[in-house]
Amino acid sequence: MHMHKYEKIWLFFGIGSLFVFLAVLGVGAFAQGTQPPSCLTTIDPEKVDQTPPFDKPGLVKTGDNEYQLNIVASAFAYTPNQVEIPKGAKVTINVATKDVIHGFQIAGTNVNMMVEPGYVSSYTQTFDKVGEYVILCNEYCGAGHHLMTAKVKVVE
Ligand code: CUA
Secondary structure (H helix, E strand, O other): OOHHHHHHHHHHHHHHHHHHHHHHHHHHHHHHHOOOOOOOOOHHHHHHHOOOOOOOEEEEEEOOEEEEEEEEEOOOOOOOOOOEOOOEEEEEEEEEEEOOOOOEEEOOOOOOOEOOOOOOOOEEEEEEEEOOEEEEEEOOOOOHHHHEEEEEEEOO
């Protein structure tokens, strides 16, 4: 069976539109990467203090060696500002801001999130190395930006 010229054209068109589709998908995925990692969970920034789990921020055990760490960011502090995590713990970190955009980076780890008002930013990290880690804000948020730090202690 041989192909007619217009069949080839349509085949070419079909493959072409597949590539266009894939390119759009790729660009879409890339654009999403510039959003907070978890932009699906929304929160009223005015009511962070009353919204669980941020009404009781801190470390919560959720399973065998699994934890949730809920942190409230506000100008210019994190609540709580010191956390002890058992070595080897798998921790899902959730951060919400009460005011402006803040950053949430744990120096020396892969944890590096932008925290936008209205959204809960989440990241899961396993802490395998004992030590002290500094949490810092890497989004300029005002006069006290450089003072906005907290500490994570990974203990045996
Ligand atoms: Cu918060 Cu910079």
